[in-house]
Amino acid sequence: MKRNIYVVRSVELKRDSNTIKIGNQKIPLSIVKSVYIIGNGRVSKAAQNLLLKNGKSIYYLSSRYQLLGVLSPTFYSSDYKMRIRQYKRGRDLELSKFIVDRKIDAIEGFVGRSLGRYKVRLRECKSLNEVFGVEGAVSTLMFNRFKEELEENGIFDFKKREFRPVKDRVNGVLSFLYTLYYAYLFSEVVSCGMDPYIGFLHIKRGRHAAFVSDMMEDARVKLTEIAIDILQEVYEDGFEGLYLNSEARRYVLGVFDDFVQWYENDLFEDFKDLL
Numbered sequence: 001m002k003r004n005i006y007v008v009r010s011v012e013l014k015r016d017s018n019t020i021k022i023g024n025q026k027i028p029l030s031i032v033k034s035v036y037i038i039g040n041g042r043v044s045k046a047a048q049n050l051l052l053k054n055g056k057s058i059y060y061l062s063s064r065y066q067l068l069g070v071l072s073p074t075f076y077s078s079d080y081k082m083r084i085r086q087y088k089r090g091r092d093l094e095l096s097k098f099i100v101d102r103k104i105d106a107i108e109g110f111v112g113r114s115l116g117r118y119k120v121r122l123r124e125c126k127s128l129n130e131v132f133g134v135e136g137a138v139s140t141l142m143f144n145r146f147k148e149e150l151e152e153n154g155i156f157d158f159k160k161r162e163f164r165p166v167k168d169r170v171n172g173v174l175s176f177l178y179t180l181y182y183a184y185l186f187s188e189v190v191s192c193g194m195d196p197y198i199g200f201l202h203i204k205r206g207r208h209a210a211f212v213s214d215m216m217e218d219a220r221v222k223l224t225e226i227a228i229d230i231l232q233e234v235y236e237d238g239f240e241g242l243y244l245n246s247e248a249r250r251y252v253l254g255v256f257d258d259f260v261q262w263y264e265n266d267l268f269e270d271f272k273d274l275l
Contacts, residue, residue, distance in 0.1 A: 002033040004035070004257050006035075006257075007041035008039055008040075009039060010042070011023065012043065013041070013042070018050070020050065029050070032051070034183075034187055037058060037060050052072075054073075057072050058070070059187075061179060061183065066164070070183065080193075093126075096201045099201045100138075100217070102217065103220075104118055104122070107138050107141060110225055111145045115141070121134050128201075146228065153228070155231055155232075157169060161174065184260055188265075189211060196211050198210065201214045215268040215271065234252070
């Protein structure tokens with residue numbers, strides 16, 4: 001089974017013949033899916049070349065949970081027909097509705113009640129702004145339930161979902177999980193020959209890969225659920241200020257790696273068939 005490799009702190013990932021090495025541990029390329037370099041972690045030029053030559057992407061993340069860049073192999077699939085279909089249907093209202101509809105399904109499971117009235121509102125939407133309105137409403141329900149579950153476990157510092165800068169521990173963990181999956185899915189999107197920047201629901205801003213964010217919407221709900229279990233484990237002793245300490249970060253990375261092993265992104269798979 002292939003796994004992601006995470007390089008953190010001042011550790012350097014090196015090449016050792018046709019394997020990669022972290023400290024005294026040798027890792028065969030056959031079991032490596034991708035490599036994440038986080039904070040002050042490093043990868044040698046020889047290891048970088050070996051990884052890229054063998055089709056492994058390298059993701060660079062800051063210690064503050066921000067994706068800085070991606071090194072991708074040159075021989076990813078380039079399905080121009082798929083990209084053309086994607087370009088022609090970009091910002092398609094029905095496809096935007098499809099994404100939000102699937103997110104509503106996932107949120108229903110999380111909050112434990114029917115959200116049928118939001119599905120009705122979604123079907124009646126005549127513009128993308130109206131679709132955004134429905135998506136925002138159901139996301140608020142999700143985070144309200146998230147807040148309730150945290151408070152049931154004695155965690156009271158989460159008020160609302162905020163992005164950057166990180167203002168509390170809970171938002172920091174959410175941002176870390178979302179960024180990890182964004183990077184992971186970026187590789188999956190590109191490897192399928194699709195354009196990560198041509199979105200249907202999200203709008204490209206700067207380097208933002210809008211289509212990757214689209215395809216995260218269902219997974220975002222699952223990751224929010226997982227964050228509850230993580231915070232129960234690390235909230236008291238796992239932080240240095242607002243950010244995870246090294247031990248807690250290793251724990252979160254292990255949980256995330258398990259998640260990508262079992263989670264099937266059906267939204268992404270079904271969406272490819274719709275184009």
